[in-house]
Amino acid sequence: MAEDTKPKKVQIAIRDWLDSDGNPLSSGDESKVTGIRYIHLPSALRANDKFNPQSDPPPAGAFFDYMFVNPTSVNMLAAFGAQTLAGNVVNTVTNGPKGDKSMNPIPLIAERFADIDGGIWADREGGVGVRYDKDKLILAVLAAKKLEDNDANRAPLVAKLETKVDGKTGALAASDAKGAISWGAFALRNTVVKSEYDKLTGGGVSLDAI
16 A cells, blocks of 8 residues: 655644634634734744643744724725635635536525624634534524423434534535535524524624624
């Protein structure tokens, strides 16, 4: 058997989204973002060869923080990011062995941006998936369905967390099927579930901002 000669990818950066206090956000809290942090790992390790990105603050000079306070800058960055995101969606669904170059990707772009308008951020790693707090999502679904939080009601929902469904009908789908999304992402498209989820995570739009 021939050895794999492809060079292994080495992580060179950590990209954090920051809250208003400059703290990295957890998955599912993307709607609270007010800035970013870019840590250049090679520089951090040169400054501190024992640097642990999971527990240590990055060394001075090895990271860049940027808070979104200038409206003009925010708009320019948003335009750049929005165009990049639209291109990422197109590349994901039209290129590669499972891509379909004959499809029209515009509805998928619109769907992705609609999720963002709803405070849901999608992550391209491993395909287009939605990042969310699984435990809070289960609680949100139980609340939306007015079900008691017990093992009997939780078990079928927990099982669904590992499944993919048709993005339009919610029917169980193969993980590599076109238009398949995680069950969690599908659940969050329900306005009642999303409302309950926002109550638990502090997401959505504050009344003070309206």
